[in-house]
């Protein structure tokens with residue numbers, strides 16, 4: 001499974017619809033300070049269901065919406081879509097037969113969030129579920145950002161355990177058990 005492209009509109013500094021393709025297994029985003037490199041990573045984490053504004057470097061969850069600049073007025077909503085290549089069938093279950101998987105999240109100023117899976121409206125949980133145990137997800141080890149290594153070193157045993165369980169592929173079973181117990 002590989003991230004093929006990111007589509008953004010109204011997200012942070014990406015006010016106009018922007019398409020960022022990742023044509024190979026190794027891509028590098030380079031650019032001057034403030035050009036939006038970290039914003040693209042925030043976009044990836046956000047669409048996968050991140051629910052902490054702090055983790056997205058904001059104060060409220062609607063801070064991800066373009067809030068205006070000298071030349072442009074703020075906008076009312078933002079959307080981010082991730083397109084994954086699943087030709088290796090890494091995403092199993094009901095999605096195994098899809099060679100391409102698209103996940104999308106939209107938020108409006110009144111904090112209404114909508115999620116889509118291959119164009120169909122779904123719950124946040126449907127998105128987080130398909131990435132459980134793959135190493136991807138809003139707080140997975142697939143995204144190692146500035147300061148995270150020291151946070152890991154300094155984290156409490158319980159916090160560290162979450163990362164180890166995800167890496168070992170057992171978090172999805174724990175999640176399913178929790179689900180069953182809550183029914």
Ligand code: ATP
Pocket residue numbers: 011012013031032033034035036037038039040063064065066067068
């Ligand atoms: P550096 O090299 O310094 O890490 P960067 O390329 O990672 O820079 P980002 O942090 O991605 O830069 O982008 C910062 C820019 O995004 C700032 O100019 C900031 O004003 C802008 N920005 C962040 N949130 C919003 C928003 N909601 N609306 C408009 N612009 C925003």
Ligand code: MG
Pocket residue numbers: 037038039
């Ligand atoms: Mg940055």
